[in-house]
Every structure is written in structure tokens, then in C-alpha cells.
Amino acid sequence: MGCLASTPAKKDSEHSDSRCIQVRQSSERAPSEEPEHADAKNVECPGTLDTTPAKLEPMHADAPDVKSADKPGTLSAATAKVEPMHAEAEDLKCPEKLGTLNFAVNPRSFDDSEDCEVLKEAISSGNARICKVTGYTYGDGLYFSGLQLTYEVGGEHQIEGPRYVTNEKWPKPLELAKGETITEVGAQHGEITDQLWMKTSTGRKVEWGGVGGSEEIWKMPEGYDLMGFRGDQGPWRGGRSIMNQLGPIFVKKGTATQKTAQVLKSDLAAWVEMKNKKLGPPGKPPAPTNPDSEHQGDRAVLLALIKACGTPCHGEGPTKVPLEGWGTATRIGLWEGVIVDNVGRVKELYMERANLTGTLPDELGALDGLEELWCPMNDFTGGLTSALTKCKKLRTLNIHGNYKLEGFIPIDLLNKPGLICYVHNTNLISSMVSIEVPAFPxxxxxxxxxxxxxxxxxxxxxxxxxxxxxxxxxxxxxxxxxxxxxxxxxxxxxxxxxxxxxxxxxxxxxxxxxxxxxxxxxxxxxxxxxxxxxxxxxxxxxxxxxxxxxxxxxxxxxxxxxxxxxxxxxxxxxxxxxxxxxxxxxxxxxxxxxxxxxxxxxxxxxxxxxxxxxxxxxxxxxxxxxxxxxxxxxxxxxxxxxxxxxxxxxxxxxxxxxxxxxxxxxxxxxxxxxxxxxxxxxxxxxxxxxxxxxxxxxxxxxxx
Structure with missing residues (x-):
């Protein structure tokens, strides 16, 4: 996905002073070392949002045990304040959560540092360890959406931790062998937490989700173990259920316990049951605004899109699964990734990594109510249709990662007030002149x-x-x-x-x-x-x-x-x-x-x-x-x-x-x-x- 940053968009000087446009045309990630460094981590930096970033609460200066991240990240504008680190818990390190709640609706919040005495005791004493991490994604693995930890108690009993999962699509486990521990946790984050990754003591690395925005890396503090996570989940644009905010929790080693493995297992099971009950079942995306209303002209446009570019689907080869509803008689407001307004006009379209090919059709210009068009990481060819200039309400155009797109971006799109375009990793050429954003990589x-x-x-x-x-x-x-x-x-x-x-x-x-x-x-x-x-x-x-x-x-x-x-x-x-x-x-x-x-x-x-x-x-x-x-x-x-x-x-x-x-x-x-x-x-x-x-x-x- 494209990433929106806390930086206010600056007015470009080539055209109208009233517009606020940023065109992204660069590599998906930026190099951090020369190529001979095999472990160099490339990071995508965020784009631009034309609003003012909210101030964050300062970290507690009297918390010497709190570990802040080594690298700066980026937080989207108009976000809720990020929680400060837990200064009162000397045996815990709780870095701030990453991501924002901009697009969350009734988020599910979780925090393994709350009501966690039994978990702290089990991990700190060495009588329990994380033996498995199951990560979940959405959008064919593009967005990180949830995780569940499995704890091993007494070297043999396994307890599945709380289910911090919004959907069960595309699960991927990381199973830890005896003596293998998690040594590093990283997150790519922009508006949301796009990707979570972990490294282990044996050098293995597992990633959940795609490339995000700024990267935050947490190395295991000396004398601590990873205990769990805290975060917030909720629907995102297009009804996508993803992880909005996320942060790890580390617990200090060395606390003795008199409890047997059987007692710890029983206590942990009770704690998990309590957490799951408090958390509630995974939330569902919000219902369409007006599923019973439909604009026949907009249906015709979506059918023309299918004819020109294929039916959007996730997966590859024989495992491809069409996005729900597309091409059927079902109301278009119920098609996956299609959001309609209260009169049934298409308002938002989300077709990320959806195996689309061919040239975007001119019929898209007939979507008078279209505000958001997200179709990154497909396989479009040819140029960018100038018909999109007819979409008067369009405010976001995300087509990054379509490497075969070429030609000039229509000048009327560049002149459109308030439009944000994400065109990096394409061969599209911009006529913009800007100090902040390059027209050529x-x-x-x-x-x-x-x-x-x-x-x-x-x-x-x-x-x-x-x-x-x-x-x-x-x-x-x-x-x-x-x-x-x-x-x-x-x-x-x-x-x-x-x-x-x-x-x-x-x-x-x-x-x-x-x-x-x-x-x-x-x-x-x-x-x-x-x-x-x-x-x-x-x-x-x-x-x-x-x-x-x-x-x-x-x-x-x-x-x-x-x-x-x-x-x-x-x-x-x-x-x-x-x-x-x-x-x-x-x-x-x-x-x-x-x-x-x-x-x-x-x-x-x-x-x-x-x-x-x-x-x-x-x-x-x-x-x-x-x-x-x-x-x-x-x-x-x-x-x-x-x-x-x-x-x-x-x-x-x-x-x-x-x-x-x-x-x-x-x-x-x-x-x-x-x-x-x-x-x-x-x-x-x-x-x-x-x-x-x-x-x-x-x-x-x-x-x-």
C-alpha cells in the first residue's frame, strides 16, 4: 500500500498555488548500505498528507528501563496520541505503538502488559517461552492483520495465547525450536502497521505483510525476553480488517517462581480465556452505506473494468480466488473492495495486488463519485487514462508497483487541487517541478x-x-x-x-x-x-x-x-x-x-x-x-x-x-x-x- 506521512504537503510551484499534490515516483525501498552487505534492510519512506500532524505525548524521562526505538518512524496526521511508555513497570519495557487509528472503526484493543502477572511470572522465571508465532495477513499477504502467540510451559505443555486476529486469511507460522529465541522485532508502518517481521537466534527471519512505510526495529534488550504485544485492530479503508497500531512488550528475566509447570499451565489457560473474553470475537468490516441502492452506470463501469483488465482476485495460478461478488448479480455495494455512498454511487475502489492486467479503461471517468482509487501492484500496461481527470471528487490515486505503466501523467491530474498520487515503481513521467518530490527517480x-x-x-x-x-x-x-x-x-x-x-x-x-x-x-x-x-x-x-x-x-x-x-x-x-x-x-x-x-x-x-x-x-x-x-x-x-x-x-x-x-x-x-x-x-x-x-x-x- 501507499504510505501517508506526518509531513504537511507543500505547495508545488509549477502550477496553481492552491493545489496540494504530491507525486511519488521512486523506489519502493531505499538502500541503507552498499550492495555487498547482504543483510542491508531497505525501507520505504512515507508519502505526504496535506494535514497537520498531531503532537505526540513525550516519553517519560524518569523511566530509565524503557527502551525507545533506534530509528525514527512516521505517524499519519490527525491521529490519536500514541501512548507513552510504561514508566511505572520497571520489569517491563513497552515501546510506543506504531501506526494510527485514522481509519479504524470500533477498534479491538489488546495489551499483554495489562492483567499479566501470570504471563510475566511464567516468562521471567524461564518456565515458559514463546514457541510459535502465527501471523495473519490480508489482501493476498499485502497487509499485516493479526497474530497469535503460542507458549510452551515446562518444556512440554503448549498454551495458545489470546487471538489478536481480525481475519484468518493467509496464516503463516514461525515455529521456534528448542533453545531458539526471538532476538529482533521489526515493523513497517505508515497509516497502519503494514508489515511485522521477526528474527531468531538462529538467523531465521519471517515476515507477515508487505512493504510499509518507515521502519522501526526493536532489538531484544539485554536481560529481557519478548513477552507479548499490545495494539489496536479495526477496519481500514475498503472494509479491510488490519492492524492499526502495534508494539512489543519485553519482560525482565530472572524472577523466581514456586509454581509448578502444571499450575502455570492452568493459570495461563485461565488468563488466555479471560483475555479472549475481554477482547471479543474478531470484528467485521462495516456494512455498506446503502447496499440496497445501486447506480447502473457505475455497475457498467465495473463490468468494463473486468472486460479490460480481468476479474480482480487474490492468489496465484490455480489458487487464485476472485474478490467476493465481482461480476455477479449481487449489488456492487457488496462486492469486495467496493464502497458506495448513500445513493449507491461508487465512492472507493480497492484492488490491491489483484492480478489485473491490460490498460485501465476510459470508462473509469464516468465514476462521478469516486474519491479513492487504490490498485497498486498489479500488471497494468500502457498509459494512465486521461479520463480520470473527469472524476471530480478523486483525492487519492494509488497505482504504485505497476512497472509497465508508462507515459506522462495527464497534466490535468497534476493540476487537480488536493489530489495525492502514488506512482512510484512505474515508468510514468511527471511534469511537476518540486523541491520536495522528484519527477524522475x-x-x-x-x-x-x-x-x-x-x-x-x-x-x-x-x-x-x-x-x-x-x-x-x-x-x-x-x-x-x-x-x-x-x-x-x-x-x-x-x-x-x-x-x-x-x-x-x-x-x-x-x-x-x-x-x-x-x-x-x-x-x-x-x-x-x-x-x-x-x-x-x-x-x-x-x-x-x-x-x-x-x-x-x-x-x-x-x-x-x-x-x-x-x-x-x-x-x-x-x-x-x-x-x-x-x-x-x-x-x-x-x-x-x-x-x-x-x-x-x-x-x-x-x-x-x-x-x-x-x-x-x-x-x-x-x-x-x-x-x-x-x-x-x-x-x-x-x-x-x-x-x-x-x-x-x-x-x-x-x-x-x-x-x-x-x-x-x-x-x-x-x-x-x-x-x-x-x-x-x-x-x-x-x-x-x-x-x-x-x-x-x-x-x-x-x-x-
């Missing part, structure tokens, strides 16, 4: 790959070779965390191509590559590098993807904490020559623009009032020197306007005009720097002379 090269590289490779060859470049996930708040990567681990290389219309940016000796290697060797903290030749499509057949990457330059640069200007003493490599080039000026002024995010040393839910630094360095390959430049150093020579710089191809002015306009607007909004505000006005006036948005009207090339 943010590729970077691994440090080791560059150090081992004999000559710079074009993007296409680097991508095909594998383990040279990878995608970073967009981090809208530009915090210390960039998925699992710090901003100070990413460096941006800005340089002047040596030859007009040259096919390669370096000379035959590879001096530019050697210069980059020298910078890396002197800065071991840099793990990833952005350079245009490696990270942007170079072939002419990808001209529109190049334009999308140009639109993304502000995002690329502000996502890197270090920007290096590569120069030398010889004439063509001199800084004065660099400063005269329009492309070079564009990248340099990007580094000077201020963006705000969360304080990287603060709490993960702090306000977005921290000025995110970007360090700009002048790196001279001839003198082997590196000098840090200030904004004043850049602007004092009055050579800052990219539109007034020189270009090998004069049509490039049109290509960069949207970016320059965006940067001008960002400069105008810098209340702390009047000089930069003045420069912003000049940049916007200059960009207006060349801006021509018809460059986005061409059809996208086929993806090979």
Missing part, C-alpha cells in the same frame, strides 16, 4: 562502485550493469534520515562538460573521475554520489525522462548535504568558466536555496522549522584543495542567473525555465535574507521569458 552511485570504476559510465549502462547505481526514496522533510541513509552520506557533483555536445563529460585520461575518487578517499563518510552522467538518462530516446530529471534537480541537490564544484586551473576547467555556464549556475543556486525540515537531532515528530543545511565546496583538482563557499561567495559576483549563462544548446534555456522559476519562488520566501528575496524576483522574471510548458505535451517514448 533519485539515482545515486555507490561509493565502492565509483572507486572501482575505470571510466565513467552513462546512466543506461550503469543501470544495466547492476550494483553501480541505486534509487533513493524521496524524504519530504529533508531530515537527517533519508530512508535508512543520512543526508551527510550523499554528495552531489556539479561540473562543466568539457566539450560542446560531447558524448562524454570526462577527458580521455579520466581526470574528472580521478578527482571524484580523490574526494571520496578524503571523505570516508560519503557513501553515495550523484553525477548527471551516471544518474540521468543520456540516450536521446529518453529525452522526456531527461526533462523529468531536470525538473528534479532542486530535489536531488537539497537531498545531498554536500555539493562539490569540480574545477581545475587549466582554462576550460577554471571556476570562472564554470560560473559562466547556465547549467552550472542552476546547480549552484539550488545549493544556496534554503529549505526547512525537522531537526535531525530532535524528535521525529518535531515541527518543520529547522533550516536544512547544504554545504557547497569548491574542489580544485590541480591544487588538490577544497574550499567551502558561502551563499555570499556565490552571489557577490552577480553571476547567479542560470538563464543568462551560456549553453551549448540554446533550447536548454526552455528546459531549465520551470526549475529557475521554482528556485526564484523559494528565494522570495526566505524571510531571513532580503538579498536572496530580491534575487528570487529576478530569477522568476528571467524564467518567464523562456518558459514553455508545451515541452510536456509530447507522448512519452516506449520503455525498453
Amino acid at each position: 533519485f539515482y545515486v552511485a555507490y561509493r565502492r562502485a565509483i572507486l572501482d570504476m575505470p571510466r565513467l559510465l552513462p546512466h543506461e549502462e550503469a543501470l544495466e550493469a547492476g550494483e553501480i547505481i541505486t534509487q533513493m526514496h524521496p524524504e519530504h522533510t529533508f531530515t537527517k534520515w533519508f530512508g535508512g541513509v543520512h543526508r551527510d552520506e550523499i554528495a552531489f557533483m556539479t561540473h562543466r562538460w568539457l566539450h560542446p555536445k560531447g558524448l562524454h563529460p570526462d577527458d580521455e585520461l579520466g581526470s574528472k573521475l580521478d578527482h571524484i575518487k580523490e574526494i571520496l578517499e578524503n571523505n570516508p563518510h560519503i557513501k553515495y554520489v550523484w553525477m548527471d552522467y551516471l544518474c540521468v538518462p543520456q540516450a536521446q530516446r529518453y529525452a522526456l525522462k531527461q526533462q523529468a530529471a531536470i525538473n528534479s534537480l532542486p530535489h536531488y541537490i537539497k537531498s545531498c548535504q554536500h555539493v562539490y564544484i569540480l574545477v581545475g586551473e587549466e582554462s576550460e576547467a577554471h571556476y570562472s568558466v564554470y560560473s559562466g555556464r547556465g547549467w552550472c549556475r542552476l546547480e549552484r543556486i539550488c545549493a544556496c536555496v534554503t529549505v526547512k525540515g525537522q531537526n535531525p537531532e530532535g524528535h521525529m515528530y518535531d515541527e518543520l522549522d529547522y533550516k536544512v543545511p547544504t554545504k557547497l565546496f569548491l574542489a580544485n583538482k590541480t591544487t588538490h584543495s577544497v574550499k567551502e563557499l558561502s551563499t555570499t561567495d556565490v552571489l557577490e559576483h552577480s553571476e547567479f542567473d542560470p538563464m543568462e549563462g551560456s549553453f551549448f544548446d540554446e533550447t536548454d534555456r526552455v528546459k531549465i525555465a520551470p526549475c529557475v522559476d521554482l528556485l526564484g519562488k523559494a528565494c522570495q520566501q526566505d524571510d531571513d535574507n532580503p538579498e536572496l528575496q530580491t534575487i528570487g524576483t529576478k530569477l522568476r522574471e528571467s524564467a518567464a521569458k523562456y518558459r514553455d510548458d508545451t515541452i510536456f505535451d509530447q507522448p512519452a517514448p516506449s520503455v525498453t
Whole structure:
């Protein structure tokens, strides 16, 4: 599923100021290490929600035994407050629950730290252990929906724990051998808890659910054992019964007990019976708003969808199971994943990982009441139908993971106020220009790959070779965390191509590559590098993807904490020559623009009032020197306007005009720097002379 984050959506500057749109177009997960690390965990970061996040209660400072998570996560906006850790229980560690209750209806809450003396005594004394974990999922294994622990008492008796299960589809057990224990618990979470995973002392790892949002990892505290969990369950959008919030509970080892195994077994059984009775039976999704009312036109649209893309179903091959009701005479309000309003119009459609193929039909545009369209991780082909622009109420379009979708996203969709699009892991191209969100994926090269590289490779060859470049996930708040990567681990290389219309940016000796290697060797903290030749499509057949990457330059640069200007003493490599080039000026002024995010040393839910630094360095390959430049150093020579710089191809002015306009607007909004505000006005006036948005009207090339 797509993930909504606590970050308020920022207004994009290319089109109407009144809209609040975020387009996700990036990898499903972000790398945390270079490829040689086999255990590197990739994490998907969240998207954007255009509301203000609720404040969370602080953790209790007087609870030294409480273990907080090592990594920041993301909580959806407008959520209920997350419970603080249990400061009063010195023998328990109860990290805060993850996820939100945004879409829960009458949630079932559970907490193994309540009324748990017998469970604490059994686990702490070593007379009982968790011997089995059964996880449950929904949506063909896409969403984590519940779990049940089985306890072994006295080495032989087994007691099934409380049933924290909302449905019994797709169960998967983790059975622990004698002496095998759970050592690590992790969760991927966005609006909900999308995935739960556990590692054991033997190195095994079992996952329940699909990829979620931010990741939280709980390693077993020294001297503690996993005792149980606490959380909240309830229906989610489309009537999906899933886990909304979840958190582990750890109990301190070493408490003696006088009870026999038989007594502990009896006491645990009574405790489980009490918990199940208190919990009640698994809840059912809310009934359709008006199941007896149906709009015949909307039924025709859904039948057209079946004809074009197949009947939505879960599973694979002979085990595929159609979503309940689809294609039958049953009222469409009773079809699984279809939500209708009080007059029977389709309001929400949920077809996640539903084995759909083909091209989305134009008939979808007739769904006048459609607000939510969720169909990620299918196998759609072709382009995104422009008929969706007719769905006037549409507020969420989630089509991520459809790798064969290609072409430009219809401009009217991008201009639609309040619409949030999730299009990552597709070949769709956006004409958006945004600091927060890239229109083309943010590729970077691994440090080791560059150090081992004999000559710079074009993007296409680097991508095909594998383990040279990878995608970073967009981090809208530009915090210390960039998925699992710090901003100070990413460096941006800005340089002047040596030859007009040259096919390669370096000379035959590879001096530019050697210069980059020298910078890396002197800065071991840099793990990833952005350079245009490696990270942007170079072939002419990808001209529109190049334009999308140009639109993304502000995002690329502000996502890197270090920007290096590569120069030398010889004439063509001199800084004065660099400063005269329009492309070079564009990248340099990007580094000077201020963006705000969360304080990287603060709490993960702090306000977005921290000025995110970007360090700009002048790196001279001839003198082997590196000098840090200030904004004043850049602007004092009055050579800052990219539109007034020189270009090998004069049509490039049109290509960069949207970016320059965006940067001008960002400069105008810098209340702390009047000089930069003045420069912003000049940049916007200059960009207006060349801006021509018809460059986005061409059809996208086929993806090979």
C-alpha cells in the first residue's frame, strides 16, 4: 500500500498555488548500505498528507528501563496520541505503538502488559517461552492483520495465547525450536502497521505483510525476553480488517517462581480465556452505506473494468480466488473492495495486488463519485487514462508497483487541487517541478562502485550493469534520515562538460573521475554520489525522462548535504568558466536555496522549522584543495542567473525555465535574507521569458 506521512504537503510551484499534490515516483525501498552487505534492510519512506500532524505525548524521562526505538518512524496526521511508555513497570519495557487509528472503526484493543502477572511470572522465571508465532495477513499477504502467540510451559505443555486476529486469511507460522529465541522485532508502518517481521537466534527471519512505510526495529534488550504485544485492530479503508497500531512488550528475566509447570499451565489457560473474553470475537468490516441502492452506470463501469483488465482476485495460478461478488448479480455495494455512498454511487475502489492486467479503461471517468482509487501492484500496461481527470471528487490515486505503466501523467491530474498520487515503481513521467518530490527517480552511485570504476559510465549502462547505481526514496522533510541513509552520506557533483555536445563529460585520461575518487578517499563518510552522467538518462530516446530529471534537480541537490564544484586551473576547467555556464549556475543556486525540515537531532515528530543545511565546496583538482563557499561567495559576483549563462544548446534555456522559476519562488520566501528575496524576483522574471510548458505535451517514448 501507499504510505501517508506526518509531513504537511507543500505547495508545488509549477502550477496553481492552491493545489496540494504530491507525486511519488521512486523506489519502493531505499538502500541503507552498499550492495555487498547482504543483510542491508531497505525501507520505504512515507508519502505526504496535506494535514497537520498531531503532537505526540513525550516519553517519560524518569523511566530509565524503557527502551525507545533506534530509528525514527512516521505517524499519519490527525491521529490519536500514541501512548507513552510504561514508566511505572520497571520489569517491563513497552515501546510506543506504531501506526494510527485514522481509519479504524470500533477498534479491538489488546495489551499483554495489562492483567499479566501470570504471563510475566511464567516468562521471567524461564518456565515458559514463546514457541510459535502465527501471523495473519490480508489482501493476498499485502497487509499485516493479526497474530497469535503460542507458549510452551515446562518444556512440554503448549498454551495458545489470546487471538489478536481480525481475519484468518493467509496464516503463516514461525515455529521456534528448542533453545531458539526471538532476538529482533521489526515493523513497517505508515497509516497502519503494514508489515511485522521477526528474527531468531538462529538467523531465521519471517515476515507477515508487505512493504510499509518507515521502519522501526526493536532489538531484544539485554536481560529481557519478548513477552507479548499490545495494539489496536479495526477496519481500514475498503472494509479491510488490519492492524492499526502495534508494539512489543519485553519482560525482565530472572524472577523466581514456586509454581509448578502444571499450575502455570492452568493459570495461563485461565488468563488466555479471560483475555479472549475481554477482547471479543474478531470484528467485521462495516456494512455498506446503502447496499440496497445501486447506480447502473457505475455497475457498467465495473463490468468494463473486468472486460479490460480481468476479474480482480487474490492468489496465484490455480489458487487464485476472485474478490467476493465481482461480476455477479449481487449489488456492487457488496462486492469486495467496493464502497458506495448513500445513493449507491461508487465512492472507493480497492484492488490491491489483484492480478489485473491490460490498460485501465476510459470508462473509469464516468465514476462521478469516486474519491479513492487504490490498485497498486498489479500488471497494468500502457498509459494512465486521461479520463480520470473527469472524476471530480478523486483525492487519492494509488497505482504504485505497476512497472509497465508508462507515459506522462495527464497534466490535468497534476493540476487537480488536493489530489495525492502514488506512482512510484512505474515508468510514468511527471511534469511537476518540486523541491520536495522528484519527477524522475533519485539515482545515486555507490561509493565502492565509483572507486572501482575505470571510466565513467552513462546512466543506461550503469543501470544495466547492476550494483553501480541505486534509487533513493524521496524524504519530504529533508531530515537527517533519508530512508535508512543520512543526508551527510550523499554528495552531489556539479561540473562543466568539457566539450560542446560531447558524448562524454570526462577527458580521455579520466581526470574528472580521478578527482571524484580523490574526494571520496578524503571523505570516508560519503557513501553515495550523484553525477548527471551516471544518474540521468543520456540516450536521446529518453529525452522526456531527461526533462523529468531536470525538473528534479532542486530535489536531488537539497537531498545531498554536500555539493562539490569540480574545477581545475587549466582554462576550460577554471571556476570562472564554470560560473559562466547556465547549467552550472542552476546547480549552484539550488545549493544556496534554503529549505526547512525537522531537526535531525530532535524528535521525529518535531515541527518543520529547522533550516536544512547544504554545504557547497569548491574542489580544485590541480591544487588538490577544497574550499567551502558561502551563499555570499556565490552571489557577490552577480553571476547567479542560470538563464543568462551560456549553453551549448540554446533550447536548454526552455528546459531549465520551470526549475529557475521554482528556485526564484523559494528565494522570495526566505524571510531571513532580503538579498536572496530580491534575487528570487529576478530569477522568476528571467524564467518567464523562456518558459514553455508545451515541452510536456509530447507522448512519452516506449520503455525498453
